[in-house]
Amino acid sequence: MSAIVTARALVRDAAARLAAAGVASPEHDAAELLAHVLATTRGQLPLVDAVAPADEAAYGALVARRSAREPLQHLTGTTSFRHVDLVVGPGVFCPRPETELLAGWAIEHAGPGVVVVDLCTGSGAIARSVLDEVPGAEVHAVELDPSAHGWAERNLEGTGVDLRLGDMADAFGDLDGGVDVVVCNPPYVPLEAYDGVAPEARDHDPALALWSGDDGLDAMRVLERVAARLLRPGGVVGAEHADVQGSSAVSVFAATGRWRDVRDHRDLAGRPRFVTARLAP
Structure with a gap:
C-alpha cells in the first residue's frame, strides 16, 4: 500500500x-x-x-x-490583474502587479464617455481593467505583435473595446485630438541590461515587449509624440518605465515643451514606476 x-x-x-x-x-x-x-x-x-x-x-x-524558469502564468494559463482574470501564455507579455498602479491611474481619469487609448496593450490587461471598473468609458487599444494581439482578442472579446493590430506610432489617426486619456506600458528595457533580466522575462516574454534601444527609452519617445497627436488640449498621458528611469522618462516629456504637470509616481515598494503629464492648451 x-x-x-x-x-x-x-x-x-x-x-x-x-x-x-x-x-x-x-x-x-x-x-x-x-x-x-x-x-x-x-x-x-x-x-x-x-x-x-x-x-x-x-x-x-x-x-x-x-x-x-518557465513563467508561472504560462503553466497555469491565467493571471489576475486588478479585478479581472486574463488568459496568457507564450507570445504575450505577462502583466506584472506593479502595472496595476498605472491602470488605476487611468481608471481614476476615466468616466462615462471618456475616451481612453491603451497603447502597447499586450494581453489587454489595462484596457480590460478600465472598462471593467468604468463601464461607460470608450476604450481603444492597439498591439503590434500578432501573437500578443491574439491573446488580447481573447481577453477583450465581448467587452466593447476597440482593439486594433498595428504600430502605436501611426495608430488611431481617426481619433487625433479627441482622446482624453492615453495609457501605455511600453517596452523599456535597455539592450545593455540583457544579462540582468530575469529568465522568465528574457527567455519567454516577446522581445517586442521588452527591449527599447540603448537607454530603454526609444518607445517612450515615440509614445510622447503619439500622445501629443491623440490627446485633446488638457488630456493626460501615463506610461510605465523601469525603476532607474524616474528622471530620464520624465525628461522625455518635460524637454519638448508640450506638456504640463509632468511628474513621476512610485510603486508600493517606493520605486519610480510611471510618469504622467497633461497636454498643454
Missing part, C-alpha cells in the same frame, strides 16, 4: 526545489501550481488530505518546468 502524500508535504518540497532554482516566490508558486492541478485555490489546499498519484505526477512535471 502506497503512502499517503499530503498537499502540505508536496508544496514544502516543491518550494525548496523552486528556491534552489532561483525562483523569486517559491512558496507562492509551489502552492499556486498544486492548486492549479487540483482545480482548487491556494486557500483550500490545507483541506486536501491526500493527493492522488496522477495529480502528484502532473504536479511534479509543472514544478520541473517552473524550476527551469
Whole structure:
C-alpha cells in the first residue's frame, strides 16, 4: 500500500526545489501550481488530505518546468490583474502587479464617455481593467505583435473595446485630438541590461515587449509624440518605465515643451514606476 502524500508535504518540497532554482516566490508558486492541478485555490489546499498519484505526477512535471524558469502564468494559463482574470501564455507579455498602479491611474481619469487609448496593450490587461471598473468609458487599444494581439482578442472579446493590430506610432489617426486619456506600458528595457533580466522575462516574454534601444527609452519617445497627436488640449498621458528611469522618462516629456504637470509616481515598494503629464492648451 502506497503512502499517503499530503498537499502540505508536496508544496514544502516543491518550494525548496523552486528556491534552489532561483525562483523569486517559491512558496507562492509551489502552492499556486498544486492548486492549479487540483482545480482548487491556494486557500483550500490545507483541506486536501491526500493527493492522488496522477495529480502528484502532473504536479511534479509543472514544478520541473517552473524550476527551469518557465513563467508561472504560462503553466497555469491565467493571471489576475486588478479585478479581472486574463488568459496568457507564450507570445504575450505577462502583466506584472506593479502595472496595476498605472491602470488605476487611468481608471481614476476615466468616466462615462471618456475616451481612453491603451497603447502597447499586450494581453489587454489595462484596457480590460478600465472598462471593467468604468463601464461607460470608450476604450481603444492597439498591439503590434500578432501573437500578443491574439491573446488580447481573447481577453477583450465581448467587452466593447476597440482593439486594433498595428504600430502605436501611426495608430488611431481617426481619433487625433479627441482622446482624453492615453495609457501605455511600453517596452523599456535597455539592450545593455540583457544579462540582468530575469529568465522568465528574457527567455519567454516577446522581445517586442521588452527591449527599447540603448537607454530603454526609444518607445517612450515615440509614445510622447503619439500622445501629443491623440490627446485633446488638457488630456493626460501615463506610461510605465523601469525603476532607474524616474528622471530620464520624465525628461522625455518635460524637454519638448508640450506638456504640463509632468511628474513621476512610485510603486508600493517606493520605486519610480510611471510618469504622467497633461497636454498643454
